[in-house]
Amino acid sequence: MSDVILDVKDLSVYHGQLCAVDDVSFNLHEGEILAIIGANGAGKSTLLRTIAGLHRTSSGSVTYDGKDIAKLSPNRRVGLGISLVPEGRRLFSSMTLEENLQVGAYHANDGPFSIARVYELFDWMPQRRRQSVWQLSGGEQQAVAIGRALVANPKVLLLDELSLGLAPIVIERIYALVPDIVGHGVSILLVEQDVAQGVSVADRVHCLLEGRTSLVGKPADLTSDQIDHAYFGADLRHSIAPDGASE
Amino acid sequence: MIWLNIIIQGALVGGFYALFACGLSLMFGVLKVINLAHGDMAVVAGYVAVFLSPHLHIPGLWSFIVVVPIFGLVGYVLQRTLIQKSIDRDPFTTLLVTFGLSVVIENLLLEIYTANGQTVNIGSLISKSWHPASIIYVSYVSLGVLAVAVAVLGILQLFLSKTGTGRLIRAVADDREAAQLSGANYRHIFGIAAAIAFATVALAGIAYGMMTQFAPTSGGINLLFAFEAVVIGGIGSLWGTLIGGIALGVAQQFGAHINPEYQVLAGNILFLLVLAVRPQGLFGKKTALS
Numbered sequence: 001m002s003d004v005i006l007d008v009k010d011l012s013v014y015h016g017q018l019c020a021v022d023d024v025s026f027n028l029h030e031g032e033i034l035a036i037i038g039a040n041g042a043g044k045s046t047l048l049r050t051i052a053g054l055h056r057t058s059s060g061s062v063t064y065d066g067k068d069i070a071k072l073s074p075n076r077r078v079g080l081g082i083s084l085v086p087e088g089r090r091l092f093s094s095m096t097l098e099e100n101l102q103v104g105a106y107h108a109n110d111g112p113f114s115i116a117r118v119y120e121l122f123d124w125m126p127q128r129r130r131q132s133v134w135q136l137s138g139g140e141q142q143a144v145a146i147g148r149a150l151v152a153n154p155k156v157l158l159l160d161e162l163s164l165g166l167a168p169i170v171i172e173r174i175y176a177l178v179p180d181i182v183g184h185g186v187s188i189l190l191v192e193q194d195v196a197q198g199v200s201v202a203d204r205v206h207c208l209l210e211g212r213t214s215l216v217g218k219p220a221d222l223t224s225d226q227i228d229h230a231y232f233g234a235d236l237r238h239s240i241a242p243d244g245a246s247e
Numbered sequence: 248m249i250w251l252n253i254i255i256q257g258a259l260v261g262g263f264y265a266l267f268a269c270g271l272s273l274m275f276g277v278l279k280v281i282n283l284a285h286g287d288m289a290v291v292a293g294y295v296a297v298f299l300s301p302h303l304h305i306p307g308l309w310s311f312i313v314v315v316p317i318f319g320l321v322g323y324v325l326q327r328t329l330i331q332k333s334i335d336r337d338p339f340t341t342l343l344v345t346f347g348l349s350v351v352i353e354n355l356l357l358e359i360y361t362a363n364g365q366t367v368n369i370g371s372l373i374s375k376s377w378h379p380a381s382i383i384y385v386s387y388v389s390l391g392v393l394a395v396a397v398a399v400l401g402i403l404q405l406f407l408s409k410t411g412t413g414r415l416i417r418a419v420a421d422d423r424e425a426a427q428l429s430g431a432n433y434r435h436i437f438g439i440a441a442a443i444a445f446a447t448v449a450l451a452g453i454a455y456g457m458m459t460q461f462a463p464t465s466g467g468i469n470l471l472f473a474f475e476a477v478v479i480g481g482i483g484s485l486w487g488t489l490i491g492g493i494a495l496g497v498a499q500q501f502g503a504h505i506n507p508e509y510q511v512l513a514g515n516i517l518f519l520l521v522l523a524v525r526p527q528g529l530f531g532k533k534t535a536l537s
Binding site for chain 2 (some may be wrong): 074079083086090092094095103104107
């Protein structure tokens with residue numbers, strides 16, 4: 001097995017009184033794709049945002065490349081090689097496509113990705129680089145958000161709900177790029193509500209339920225029943241089962 | 248001919264309003280801070296120009312060479328300390344803090360320099376003007392201030408659209424969190440934006456001191472005019488601020504032409520009309536309001 005690049009140990013994160021992430025541990029190996037799946041409110045996005053530095057850890061540790069990063073600001077983490085593609089894309093709305101990429105490249109690390117390389121990856125971009133990003137479709141905006149993170153040359157790319165609000169065909173096209181990105185030596189930690197999509201692309205799956213780990217494993221070793229159970233929780237089955245309707 | 252003169256004089260004073268307002272607009276656009284001490288900062292710049300430049304043997308006209316960099320530095324430091332601390336709490340705190348700053352500055356100036364009026368001494372240049380037609384006099388100082396305002400806005404526009412740092416300032420203004428995720432230290436970017444805002448307000452304060460007398464309490468009325476220029480032009484639009492300043496200046500000259508007492512009133516009426524009919528301002532985007 002290759003080296004561990006990101007190690008999360010006993011991590012808990014609170015939003016005020018609410019415990020959003022409860023004692024979660026996992027690690028990400030170099031060149032690996034790990035999918036965090038779970039229902040709405042399971043704590044997936046909070047987990048990713050905490051690794052990116054947007055939330056504080058309440059307890060536990062986040063170690064990147066052997067170094068404790070829990071106290072570092074998001075921008076320092078970008079400099080070390082951790083980039084997040086945030087949920088809802090969050091492009092700079094007053095700017096053109098190219099300007100969005102230029103902002104991403106301003107504090108870039110050395111590495112294979114440049115704006116020119118991103119233009120090769122998404123061949124429709126060069127003709128439209130001077131357009132405002134609000135003129136682009138949802139899928140195109142998602143591509144720009146990925147490009148903006150890639151030009152910083154991360155070693156760990158965090159992808160938060162890429163599929164949100166996109167048509168299935170567009171989602172497939174975007175996920176088709178993931179192996180290409182990994183091929184450049186990037187490890188990927190992704191969060192998905194769309195279980196099928198997350199499972200199909202990942203090397204390993206980590207399921208969260210109400211902030212806690214409910215299932216861990218390789219997609220090939222997991223049955224869909226196991227995943228359903230870990231995704232929705234046992235209680236749901238019991239609540240449907242009494243009148244026998246679902247069995 | 249009278250009408251032409253109203254427009255010319257209005258445009259000249261409008262240039263000053265725009266120079267005064269662009270820092271206010273930048274602070275609001277990027278930091279989301281309404282700096283209620285903005286007018287007093289300009290007055291401080293005037294005092295520094297009046298009392299520091301003789302010590303350094305710099306003529307009043309050139310005092311900006313010293314004062315503008317000092318103010319840029321003060322802006323950065325003040326932002327990274329006091330203003331950032333209040334941003335970290337909530338928007339209301341920034342209002343209170345800048346209002347408190349305004350009170351402190353006014354009273355310190357009164358204490359040190361008394362309420363006597365001061366002017367930045369530029370010698371005989373003050374009375375020189377271009378006289379193209381019978382009743383039209385274009386003061387060289389006012390024309391110079393308008394030219395400086397256009398140059399400052401032009402340079403600022405170029406800086407924001409063409410340089411990496413300028414793009415980061417816009418990125419932070421658009422979405423602070425996303426800018427952090429792109430590697431930008433937003434506190435540093437805030438500091439740079441505040442430095443630029445303070446540098447421009449220093450220019451405006453010196454220009455004001457050249458054009459007319461100022462006293463410790465002169466900041467308030469100019470802050471009002473700067474607000475009006477920004478709102479008329481549209482928040483977030485630099486050239487809109489220039490047009491807003493000129494529109495305000497012309498309205499005031501028009502009011503003064505009817506009756507000298509109506510000068511400020513006419514400007515306020517234009518401001519209220521724009522707020523009622525086109526709340527996003529002449530050049531603002533509707534989205535800026537939400």
